[in-house]
Amino acid sequence: MRQAMYGLVLYVFLMLPPVANLAESVMTIHMHMQMPLFVIAGMLMTPFLKQQFPRFFAKWNSNGVPGIILFMIVVIYWMIPRTMDEALTIQAIEIFKFISLPFLAGVPLRDSWKKIRLVGKNIIFVTLSVICGFMAWLYIFSPEQLCNNYLIVEQITLGWAFLFLALSIMIYFVQQFFVDRSECE
Amino acid sequence: MIKNKHNNLAIIIVLLFGVALFYVGTDGFQAYTAETARTTKLIDEKPSFPKVTLEDSQERMYPFSEFEGKYVMLTFIYTSCTDVCLQLEVNLAEVYDQIPEEYIGEDIAFLSISFDPTRDTPEVLDKYRSYFESDGETWRMARIPNQEELDSLLDDFGVIVIPDGEGNFVHNSAFYLVDREGNLADVMDYTKIDEAAEKVTSILDAEATQRISSIPDTETGE
Numbered sequence: 102m103r104q105a106m107y108g109l110v111l112y113v114f115l116m117l118p119p120v121a122n123l124a125e126s127v128m129t130i131h132m133h134m135q136m137p138l139f140v141i142a143g144m145l146m147t148p149f150l151k152q153q154f155p156r157f158f159a160k161w162n163s164n165g166v167p168g169i170i171l172f173m174i175v176v177i178y179w180m181i182p183r184t185m186d187e188a189l190t191i192q193a194i195e196i197f198k199f200i201s202l203p204f205l206a207g208v209p210l211r212d213s214w215k216k217i218r219l220v221g222k223n224i225i226f227v228t229l230s231v232i233c234g235f236m237a238w239l240y241i242f243s244p245e246q247l248c249n250n251y252l253i254v255e256q257i258t259l260g261w262a263f264l265f266l267a268l269s270i271m272i273y274f275v276q277q278f279f280v281d282r283s284e285c286e
Numbered sequence: 287m288i289k290n291k292h293n294n295l296a297i298i299i300v301l302l303f304g305v306a307l308f309y310v311g312t313d314g315f316q317a318y319t320a321e322t323a324r325t326t327k328l329i330d331e332k333p334s335f336p337k338v339t340l341e342d343s344q345e346r347m348y349p350f351s352e353f354e355g356k357y358v359m360l361t362f363i364y365t366s367c368t369d370v371c372l373q374l375e376v377n378l379a380e381v382y383d384q385i386p387e388e389y390i391g392e393d394i395a396f397l398s399i400s401f402d403p404t405r406d407t408p409e410v411l412d413k414y415r416s417y418f419e420s421d422g423e424t425w426r427m428a429r430i431p432n433q434e435e436l437d438s439l440l441d442d443f444g445v446i447v448i449p450d451g452e453g454n455f456v457h458n459s460a461f462y463l464v465d466r467e468g469n470l471a472d473v474m475d476y477t478k479i480d481e482a483a484e485k486v487t488s489i490l491d492a493e494a495t496q497r498i499s500s501i502p503d504t505e506t507g508e
Contacts, residue, residue: 160292167296174304184311186320249320249446252456 102152108145108203115139116199125189128248128255129262136179136202143207150208158212165216168209169225175206176229180236182247189250226274233267236260321458324444325473333442335468338435340399340428343411350468357394359486360462361476362445364402364455365414374459377479379418381461382425384483389490396425401436401447402455403429443470463489 114120115138124135151158162168178184179202187194214222239247240260246253309315317323341347361378363371375398382396398420400406406414411427420427430436440447447457461482465471471489474482 161296163290163293167293167300170297170304171300174300174307178307178311181311182319183317183323190320246321246456246458247319249324249458250448252448252450 102149105146105149108142108149111138111145112142112203115142121195128185128251129259131185132180132259133262133266136198139199139202140176140207140210143203144211145207146203147208147211151212162209162212162216165213165221168213169217169221172206172210172213173225173228175201177232180232186248186250223274226270230267230270230274233263233270237264237267324458325460328444328470328473332469332471335464335470336435336438336442338430338439339432340397341408341431342426342428343408343415343422345408353395353397353464354468355466356392357466357471357486357490358464359394359396360464361398361459362401362440362443362447362457362462363398364400365406365410366402366453367455370457370459374476375418377476378425378461379420380479381483381486382420384480385487385490389487389494391424393490393493394486396420398425398427399439400427400429401440401445401457403431403433403436 115124115135121135125131179198184194184198188198189195217225237260240256240263242260243256247256312318313323313326317326335350337349339347339349340352359378359381361374363374365371378396378398382390385394400411406429408429411429412422415422415425415427418425430439439445443462445457447455449455459476461474461476462470463472463474463486472485474485476482
């Protein structure tokens with residue numbers, strides 16, 4: 102259960118006001134570091150939660166589909182420019198971010214990933230890549246400032262980071278067709 | 287089978303949660319940025335213009351109630367701005383030109399308010415005014431010397447100004463229309479010049495025809 106401890110420590114650390122403020126002061130770090138770290142914190146805590154409530158996960162997420170849909174919904178929600186702004190200006194939205202990313206995205210992702218079939222995984226890779234690509238296009242080429250709390254320069258930087266992410270996911274997705282895993286192991 | 291039942295139910299619950307989350311989060315799939323959410327809210331709430339004292343490019347000091355009885359087309363600017371303010375004012379000048387002349391000064395006034403009162407003195411504003419051929423009378427440029435009053439106005443009208451530490455500000459821009467009673471009537475996209483001009487003209491036209499039609503009525507009544 103060391104993993105769960107690390108997850109908990111990471112989770113609490115990320116929520117410390119100075120850490121949260123620092124992470125949120127730069128748009129790219131907010132979106133591409135703080136938010137994913139919250140998801141990772143949730144993922145680290147998953148085995149512990151599954152041990153505590155084994156029946157819940159088996160009963161409500163037996164084939165992994167509900168969990169993965171929940172993960173996608175939460176992740177897409179946090180990509181909307183407005184939610185980033187509101188996380189900074191509205192306390193309740195900030196708290197919702199702290200709860201939703203680890204427990205409604207991280208936990209269901211880890212629980213579902215082993216359960217869903219390969220075709221499901223592929224759908225997720227492609228969808229995520231396409232969404233990130235769209236976000237890249239949106240943030241790079243938007244003529245207007247999308248977030249009131251961030252400069253337009255930061256918005257463009259974030260766009261490029263999204264493009265990088267989209268390409269990375271795509272490369273990972275494509276490589277599995279060419280690399281024979283069994284040889285490596 | 288029972289297992290699957292719960293699983294399917296979970297899918298439905300998750301999807302419903304998603305729809306609800308996005309519905310609430312975007313004001314019914316309307317506002318995807320905080321800026322659109324802000325304008326929708328402003329138009330709904332119609333805040334009244336707070337009590338502030340303006341100092342214009344001719345060094346005249348007066349409260350905003352100076353404009354009572356007229357519509358006021360507002361923009362928020364600072365003169366050291368190198369990008370969006372210039373465009374904002376160029377566009378405002380075009381709206382000014384498109385409004386029928388008989389309304390200008392009578393039914394509607396134009397006002398550009400600076401949110402950088404330390405640098406935008408009346409002299410600076412006077413120079414800036416001349417770039418856009420504003421006459422300083424029917425289209426005035428003014429600062430609000432009292433910082434507290436300025437902040438209350440920016441706050442009420444949802445203008446977010448972020449200093450970038452190098453003497454510049456990042457801010458959101460729009461045309462604000464304040465009605466004759468001093469309440470915010472509309473917030474318009476400053477990039478859609480024709481649309482804004484048409485909207486303002488149609489409001490003024492409608493009021494003018496109303497006035498004309500009401501005059502014979504009173505005359506026949508006499």
